[in-house]
Amino acid sequence: MKDTRHDLPPEHVPLGLIPTPFQPRLEPLSRTKDWMNWAGYISPAVLDTMEFEYFAIRNQATLFDISPMHKYRVSGPEALGMLNRLVTRDVRKLAPGRVAYVMWCDEDGMVIDDGTLFRLSETEFRLCCQEPQFSWLLDAAWGYDVRVEDESHSVAGLSLQGPTSASVLLEAGFEIDHLRPFDLAEAEPGLLISRTGFTGDLGYELWISPDHALALWDRLWDAGQTWGIRAIGYHALNMARIEAGFIAAGVEFQPIHHTLRLHRGRTPVELGFAWLVDFDKGHFNGRRALVAQAERGPRSMIVKLDIGGFKPAADALIYYRKKREVGHITSAMWSPTLKRNIALAEVRAPFGPDRTKDLWVEIYLNQEGVWQRRMARATVLSQPFFRNPRARATPPAAF
């Protein structure tokens, strides 16, 4: 495998963070020099200001470098069988050229990680996720006629998100009109475009060899000028993520292979993803434990909250009748688009989608050196905070 991470010879072990293939373009765009560590890569937290970048996601088009995502190619005659034993969804229903959001569990039904599964052909798949999974996939592949390759360093990824993202692609000469949400197509030889993203809005992800990464960036950048294209960092994306109501590993749930304490894992049902679990497809990892839990009921639930007032409820505790502690906030923000105080939260059974009354969030505020405590009413929502029909329209209109 060619080492494309840096200019050093492959046998040289790099010290510290390494650049992604797009770093030569990101570096001059960074005003803040606010870099973070994403899976060992240099990744922008903010390039300019978080607010500009956030509004670009919701009103224009944005480029976010997702090359640090872990990417694994699973191929072979039994790739389908191997993946169907791995994840909780029925992969047989995933047609070639389609992408599915999937979760996979350990033997106790606790989520190891979530990610997107691309079906490239009848016998070829790509799994994209946050956590390193190579050794787990090798274990999962034992006994199957499959080949598992770690493509994390050999595939560069770029997320193009926002209402004008389709227009940018068309301007750049890519025929993507026909792509429905979760469709996947080889737009040009060596370039895969999927209609996927992490913002709840119209958006695409582009996958290419690192050698051609910069040319792709330039092509999109030039085409995007009239469509208000901006490069963004993690913080702005995270705001859009919370508005879309998406969960994040390490935030809404703790990947079970990283937890040391007992009972820190969560099942897909407890994360609000019962619809991702297909009990009728035959055995899959953790199935028996999940069947047993289905009888007992979940221990807790991740819910979406609309919170009174405008002070973000980060890290706050949740109370029933302002007295009994029943959960905590996992992600929270004031949503500039919705003009609402929103949050994702974990509440313990029996609280959850079916029992929502009289919940309060305890928010502490430091007002110029003086602490205040506010109890704000929390309402459980059943729908994502941010929904926009353009995210599902095919072909997408120009905005």
Next chain:
Amino acid sequence: MEQFDAIVIGAGHNGLTAAAVLAGKGKRVLVLERSTSLGGMMATGTLNGVQLPRLAHLLYNLNPVVVRDLGLKLDAKPVPTVALSEDGRHVVMDGAEVRFADGTAHPDAAAFVTLYQRLVRFGTLLGQLAQAAPPDLSGSLSLAQAGELGALARLGLRLRLMGKAEMREFLRIVLSNAQDLILDELADGPLAGALAADAVRGAWAGPSAPGTVFSLIYRLAQGGGAALPSGGMDAVVSAFVKAAEARGATIRTGAAVQRIVVEGDRVTGVELADGSRVSSAMVLSTAGAAQSMMLAGHGSYDIEAVRRLRNFRTKGTAAKVNLVLSGAPKFSGLSREQASGRLLIARSVRAVERAFNPVKYGEASKAPVIEAVVPTLTVPDASGKHVVSAVVQYVPYAPDGGWTDTARQTVIDQVVAALDRFAPGLAAMVTASELLTPADIESETGAPGGHWHHGEMSFDQLLSVRPANGLAHYGFGPAGLYLAGAAAHPGGDVTGAPGRNAALKALKEMAA
């Protein structure tokens, strides 16, 4: 399609026990045996027209509860153990009594008796754990869980009732190694060597390995001592077969199962090698743990379970050498009574440890540890010929260079030479010989790695983790599938206990 209430894979002692227990409760049971003979490791063979025990040749540990439940009528004669000594001062152990073969007192007799009786007491305690599924410690503390903990609590109580000193001694030695324990009490020599050999029989371990005290105690769970069944192991097989058939079980030989059929995470039957199917909602497999998993398909198991079962250690180190002699061997210094006992060639603890070393590097021991029996001294063969049945340790599963004719003959020659030193003239009387290497034992009986116990009986592979964490309670993956062989608790030896416990578990789940 034929339909049964339960299908048992394998007609060894565990399979037959499971079949008898299930059939005894009115279930329609079918036993499917791959080979053409019954009894598995207990099966009788013939060499040069003379009958002999093909593999197992003595009873050590037959579980009394199994004997009771199956109503087994076995006439088994306890035999003395004779530790053969190079200097002719052979030591005879009869129960806990120890003397030189000529009747004179052994200087270590008192120390041996104290140690042996203590180990038997500990063994009896642990033996009670063998009669039920191992304690399940996976759940939370609940009323149901309290029952699981009950077995452990009773063990703890019985330990405590032995007195403070005994309990402390148990805890001191239980995880330690046989070499230190034995040499703390006895001078090294044939007597110490005999105990060391018993601690590691069938194991991939020398007596200095941690956990060998536990396996020694485990072997003494039914009071220690070996018994030679009258009528040979054949009579034992017949008793098990009779118990199963009398209760209505159907037994078929030459019927190899190639697949356990699973639909919707539930067993629905088996598919035989000829493609035919038999349907049943319950299948009990006495094959090895990994082999049983593969029969049901690894996709029916969680990834963690597959990893654990793949790594279940099953390296067999015990081979079998069978000899046919033209006449009765004469062991110098032994009476006929003594010579018809269990003969051990294990010069010292140190020699047993040294015998283990080569097998680590893919070689057979040059001075192997041998447990030999001459059953024809007790029940003469009609032909007037005699047979020697020898368990030989340590012999690798796959020696460097493979099992060539030369490699095989070398093992036989070493065994014959070793026996000839104690029974001069024996070598000249050998008219036929055969070697069953661990690889042969695997292909003949299906025992993974040719391991006599279907998997190392070490502390990390016993009780609640036999064969693996999460699979230790006989239920084996898909609903309706049970592991009922030596790979399940309490493990190997001709005990019948795994088969009985698995059948009881299956009956309980069937009723629920």
